[in-house]
């Protein structure tokens with residue numbers, strides 16, 4: 001299959017298998033650099049499974065079709081290689097890694113993306129700036145990764161990682177969940193800034209509140225592992241007012 005050289009994250013007829021089940025059945029989706037796309041769907045429809053599969057999680061295998069990043073096929077690569085190529089996943093439930101310092105993990109991650117590695121002192125300065133930008137206190141620079149973080153703090157920490165890493169493409173799984181009003185405003189500001197700087201964003205969300213500010217390029221609806229509709233921002237409004245009932249019949253396999 002010909003793979004386009006355009007700056008885009010492209011999924012062509014992607015099927016994902018989880019254990020012995022087909023979790024995603026033949027999905028086409030394209031998120032060009034600098035665009036915000038939104039993925040909505042009922043609980044259990046496969047959104048997080050798709051997010052994990054994109055990042056190369058071994059339990060969510062792409063068994064056919066292809067995923068390409070700026071024309072390079074990535075479906076066969078491991079999570080680390082995908083990250084180095086510019087893909088970032090913020091998981092729905094960021095895992096707690098006890099005993100591992102947030103600063104050292106992030107410094108290692110950031111340095112993998114840079115030709116000239118940042119030393120500990122200069123990185124600390126960057127980290128403190130990013131913490132402030134997402135409304136986390138400087139003491140987080142000395143915390144362990146997600147250990148005893150509140151739900152909202154985990155999401156702010158993910159946002160901070162997005163700011164520091166500046167990936168080419170970001171898959172953000174419910175980064176707007178559990179946040180207070182100020183946190184939501186911060187998410188909107190950071191996502192807009194990151195998108196403007198050229199990052200393509202696939203935002204998985206259940207709520208239209210961010211979208212009223214951010215104006216996504218496209219909204220995609222997933223039902224039972226398939227995309228059943230794509231449209232403009234109005235599609236998110238109709239989901240908010242009427243739910244997914246109108247899409248269920250089309251989504252039946």
Ligand SMILES: Nc1ncnc2c1ncn2[C@@H]1O[C@H](COP(=O)(O)OP(=O)(O)OP(=O)(O)O)[C@@H](O)[C@H]1O
Pocket residue numbers: 018023041042043044045046047048049050059092
């Ligand atoms: N590792 C796993 N083992 C068993 N079942 C799984 C696993 N991962 C996902 N599932 C099941 O696959 C289905 C899709 O899950 P997924 O987390 O992708 O849904 P989702 O669309 O992200 O839902 P939500 O909106 O609730 O986050 C669910 O029924 C879930 O229980």
Ligand SMILES: [Mg+2]
Pocket residue numbers: 047048049092173
């Ligand atoms: Mg999910």
